[in-house]
Amino acid sequence: MSAGTQVHANLTEEQVREISGDLNEPDWxxxxxxxxxxxxxxxxxxDVIRTPxxxxxxxxxxxFESLVDPLNAAEDKDQVGPDEAExxxxxxxxxxxxxxxKEHFGSIVDPQENYLTALSTALFSTGTVIxxxxxxxxxxxxxxxxxxxxxxxxxxxxxTEESSxxxxxxxxxxxxxxxxxxxSGVVEVAAGxxxxxxxxxxxxxxxxxxxxxxxxxxxxxxxxxDWIEGNLGTQxxxxxxxxxxxxxxxxxxxxxxxxxxxxxxFDLDAKVWHRAEHTTADLVTRGVTDDxxxxxxxxxxxxxxxxxxxxxxxxxxxxxxxxxxEADASPKLIINNHDTExxxxxxxxxxxxxxxxxxxxxxxxPRAARNMLVEGFFVPVLEEVDVDExxxxxxxxxxxxxxxxx
Amino acid sequence: MSSDQDHLQETDTEARFEFKKExxxxxxxxxxxxxxxxxxxxxxxxxxxxMLERRLRALEQYHNMPMPSDWPGMPDLSELxxxxxxxxxxxxxxxxxxxxxxxxxxxxxxxxxxxLGIPEAEKNALSGVGAQYESEVVYQNMQEQWEEKGVIxxxxxxxxxxxxxLVKEHFMTTCVPPSDNKxxxxxxxxxxxxxxxxxxxxxxxxxxxxxxFRMNSEGMGQFEHTxxxxxxxxxxxxxxxxxxxxxxxxxxxxxxxxxxxxxxAHVQYSTVQNWSKNTFNLNTKRAICEENGTMEWVxxxxxxKATMLYPCTILKGRGSTDTHITIAFAxxxxxxxxxxxxxxNAPETxxxxxSKSISKDGGRTNYRGLVHIADxxxxxxxxxxxxxxxxxxxxxxxxxxxxxxxxxKVDVAHEATVGKIGDEDIFYLQSRGLDDDDAKKMIVAGxxxxxxxxxxxxxxxELNRLIELEMEGSLG
Numbered sequence: 001m002s003a004g005t006q007v008h009a010n011l012t013e014e015q016v017r018e019i020s021g022d023l024n025e026p027d028w029x030x031x032x033x034x035x036x037x038x039x040x041x042x043x044x045x046x047d048v049i050r051t052p053x054x055x056x057x058x059x060x061x062x063x064f065e066s067l068v069d070p071l072n073a074a075e076d077k078d079q080v081g082p083d084e085a086e087x088x089x090x091x092x093x094x095x096x097x098x099x100x101x102k103e104h105f106g107s108i109v110d111p112q113e114n115y116l117t118a119l120s121t122a123l124f125s126t127g128t129v130i131x132x133x134x135x136x137x138x139x140x141x142x143x144x145x146x147x148x149x150x151x152x153x154x155x156x157x158x159x160t161e162e163s164s165x166x167x168x169x170x171x172x173x174x175x176x177x178x179x180x181x182x183x184s185g186v187v188e189v190a191a192g193x194x195x196x197x198x199x200x201x202x203x204x205x206x207x208x209x210x211x212x213x214x215x216x217x218x219x220x221x222x223x224x225x226d227w228i229e230g231n232l233g234t235q236x237x238x239x240x241x242x243x244x245x246x247x248x249x250x251x252x253x254x255x256x257x258x259x260x261x262x263x264x265x266f267d268l269d270a271k272v273w274h275r276a277e278h279t280t281a282d283l284v285t286r287g288v289t290d291d292x293x294x295x296x297x298x299x300x301x302x303x304x305x306x307x308x309x310x311x312x313x314x315x316x317x318x319x320x321x322x323x324x325x326e327a328d329a330s331p332k333l334i335i336n337n338h339d340t341e342x343x344x345x346x347x348x349x350x351x352x353x354x355x356x357x358x359x360x361x362x363x364x365x366p367r368a369a370r371n372m373l374v375e376g377f378f379v380p381v382l383e384e385v386d387v388d389e390x391x392x393x394x395x396x397x398x399x400x401x402x403x404x405x406x
Numbered sequence: 407m408s409s410d411q412d413h414l415q416e417t418d419t420e421a422r423f424e425f426k427k428e429x430x431x432x433x434x435x436x437x438x439x440x441x442x443x444x445x446x447x448x449x450x451x452x453x454x455x456x457m458l459e460r461r462l463r464a465l466e467q468y469h470n471m472p473m474p475s476d477w478p479g480m481p482d483l484s485e486l487x488x489x490x491x492x493x494x495x496x497x498x499x500x501x502x503x504x505x506x507x508x509x510x511x512x513x514x515x516x517x518x519x520x521x522l523g524i525p526e527a528e529k530n531a532l533s534g535v536g537a538q539y540e541s542e543v544v545y546q547n548m549q550e551q552w553e554e555k556g557v558i559x560x561x562x563x564x565x566x567x568x569x570x571x572l573v574k575e576h577f578m579t580t581c582v583p584p585s586d587n588k589x590x591x592x593x594x595x596x597x598x599x600x601x602x603x604x605x606x607x608x609x610x611x612x613x614x615x616x617x618x619f620r621m622n623s624e625g626m627g628q629f630e631h632t633x634x635x636x637x638x639x640x641x642x643x644x645x646x647x648x649x650x651x652x653x654x655x656x657x658x659x660x661x662x663x664x665x666x667x668x669x670x671a672h673v674q675y676s677t678v679q680n681w682s683k684n685t686f687n688l689n690t691k692r693a694i695c696e697e698n699g700t701m702e703w704v705x706x707x708x709x710x711k712a713t714m715l716y717p718c719t720i721l722k723g724r725g726s727t728d729t730h731i732t733i734a735f736a737x738x739x740x741x742x743x744x745x746x747x748x749x750x751n752a753p754e755t756x757x758x759x760x761s762k763s764i765s766k767d768g769g770r771t772n773y774r775g776l777v778h779i780a781d782x783x784x785x786x787x788x789x790x791x792x793x794x795x796x797x798x799x800x801x802x803x804x805x806x807x808x809x810x811x812x813x814x815k816v817d818v819a820h821e822a823t824v825g826k827i828g829d830e831d832i833f834y835l836q837s838r839g840l841d842d843d844d845a846k847k848m849i850v851a852g853x854x855x856x857x858x859x860x861x862x863x864x865x866x867x868e869l870n871r872l873i874e875l876e877m878e879g880s881l882g
């Protein structure tokens with residue numbers, strides 16, 4: 001299906017120029033935005049899995065015409081970090097770091113990769129640039145975004161210089177709720193030699209929101225890019241979290257936790273491209289589906305022909321709490337170098353009846369027993385989270401959602 | 407087979423499988439797919455009108471369907487020009503429907519099957535044998551004891567005439583309709599030959615029945631249809647083997663297999679696929695399982711240029727079971743894209759998929775599998791295990807499973823590993839006095855053992871030999 005039909009009649013070059021002008025962007029950025037706008041006509045929606053008789057996610061039915069309101073973006077934002085690192089609002093970064101932006105903006109996530117990345121590039125009005133100089137260890141960088149408008153397009157760039165490290169927590173939530181909202185985020189991470197990035201994200205947008213997010217990192221030699229991805233909000237989420245291991249001995253970990261209830265639909269991709277020697281990847285996702293929620297998971301471990309001595313592991317586990325929920329999973333291995341140790345596994349199931357029986361036989365109330373088992377199910381994922389705030393909040397939100405059930 | 411192991415010792419693939427015979431056709435269709443060609447095939451077979459109508463309908467569907475193109479990582483079919491394929495060649499034999507005595511066959515055909523070891527196997531290990539040469543079955547025989555019990559094992563063309571009610575009901579209707587995919591539609595239009603197996607209630611056919619499919623002519627397509635109906639409480643094991651000489655142009659094999667597994671029935675379908683490396687092998691195989699029925703697919707894919715084959719089981723009845731065991735071996739220039747498909751449509755159904763693949767010398771294997779558990783299929787379980795072994799860095803090994811779970815009371819597990827042949831394992835075996843080649847062969851034999859042990863001993867031996875043959879070239 002061509003995306004051409006999606007192009008907004010009400011989306012104009014003038015609007016893009018206005019957004020870019022308000023941010024005092026240099027011409028090359030304005031041009032990049034305009035090119036993305038123009039490309040919309042040609043671009044397709046992001047890939048979704050289709051099997052005979054089944055589309056795992058349907059993005060074509062989304063009415064972008066009414067969802068996108070480019071000139072009325074509104075948000076509350078916190079961008080804080082330690083003094084050693086620079087945590088800048090987009091307009092400040094444009095003023096102070098043009099060369100840095102020129103080097104990295106759009107170099108990791110191609111603005112014209114698909115219709116939604118192009119839309120995001122053309123229209124983003126807010127963003128954060130995190131720059132960590134050589135040798136600096138920066139902890140507790142926090143970026144909070146509260147969406148108060150119909151649509152919000154957000155951009156984040158993280159650049160770590162040699163032997164630096166940074167821990168980032170990003171959160172998205174909704175302030176003023178509307179009947180339908182659209183959040184779009186593009187995150188690019190350029191991890192320099194021997195640097196370390198942990199990027200934690202907690203998405204808890206309103207239940208009426210649609211969310212499209214791409215987070216992608218490139219790890220240089222000896223660098224590590226770790227992602228933590230918590231998804232709780234929205235009615236429909238389509239995300240990709242991915243790392244290209246382009247430097248020898250680089251590593252990545254992608255940890256995901258999700259909990260879908262009501263009629264939520266999560267389409268979550270975790271991908272790694274091994275493109276150098278001695279690289280390691282570990283992908284771990286755990287999630288729960290309840291009520292009539294549906295989860296779709298695609299994991300890809302792609303080992304290039306030059307990626308000698310690769311280690312790559314992937315696990316995905318889904319727990320179904322209700323009979324009406326659905327869980328689709330497709331963990332893929334693409335192996336072009338035989339000097340590889342790779343494995344993946346995926347399971348879908350419900351709470352183990354024997355576990356439940358054991359606990360109730362010890363006098364635990366069945367409801368409490370069930371909640372404890374679900375909380376326990378998330379432990380292997382939560383253990384991987386370094387940032388206390390993120391781990392505590394995830395635990396609390398999961399607990400709260402469980403207690404909401406009868 | 408055991409009494410004549412000598413021919414199996416031959417290590418030259420060409421001498422064993424890829425030898426060519428002069429083409430000696432009685433009837434040969436034109437190239438391509440036109441209504442005229444379809445009518446000519448049907449007329450040559452003296453078919454009833456209803457079958458001709460089905461063929462023509464399938465032809466129309468074929469023309470209306472696009473070539474598959476949007477599958478991630480699918481084999482390259484761009485060199486396949488269906489319009490250049492000769493869909494129908496009837497070999498020049500005296501008796502249509504196949505003789506039941508090998509000596510009545512023309513020398514070159516008899517010699518072909520002798521070389522392939524079929525008559526020998528028949529004596530030792532089989533209840534019945536069908537042998538197809540080009541588009542027609544030339545030999546068909548079954549031991550009398552089974553005929554007396556009402557078992558039918560005949561060629562498909564004969565079944566259309568002799569058992570029209572059974573065929574009308576089951577042939578490309580509910581199991582594999584031509585609309586299923588483009589190559590099923592193609593098959594529905596030009597199918598020829600193949601086997602019809604009917605096992606009455608509560609009859610157990612103790613030894614396997616086998617069909618062997620041989621393509622001899624350059625540029626032809628073979629489209630045999632296999633229909634197996636196993637009534638309540640019955641049991642049968644069907645084995646198919648196939649091979650062809652190698653040519654510079656492409657051959658096409660697009661078979662159709664439909665299996666109806668009745669209540670409490672048990673069907674095993676084993677395939678040893680050894681098409682020459684200029685053959686496109688694009689098949690549709692499917693089984694429907696009634697209550698407590700069991701379907702077992704055992705597939706070894708060694709040959710072909712490109713294979714796209716995903717045997718499918720629909721677990722329709724409560725308590726039915728599916729087992730898939732598959733080995734893929736891809737050498738130079740081969741793309742073996744195979745796997746399994748299982749639909750759990752009833753409660754208490756279970757499936758087990760075990761896939762082993764080996765790639766070397768630039769070959770590509772891909773496990774592509776779909777497990778669907780429908781809403782309401784309570785207490786169902788599925789376990790998928792894929793292991794891949796890579797010999798060298800020119801080769802590719804992909805794994806693409808898809809799981810669709812609509813029911814919560816289930817147990818779903820998928821696991822896959824990819825690795826190279828371990829240097830330590832080789833070193834260990836070498837230190838015990840084996841040379842490098844033998845060590846590698848032994849490791850591979852161990853790797854595929856879970857599959858060979860599911861086959862009757864004669865076939866397990868055959869499969870091991872085939873793999874040894876495939877390994878000869880690169881290891882020497």
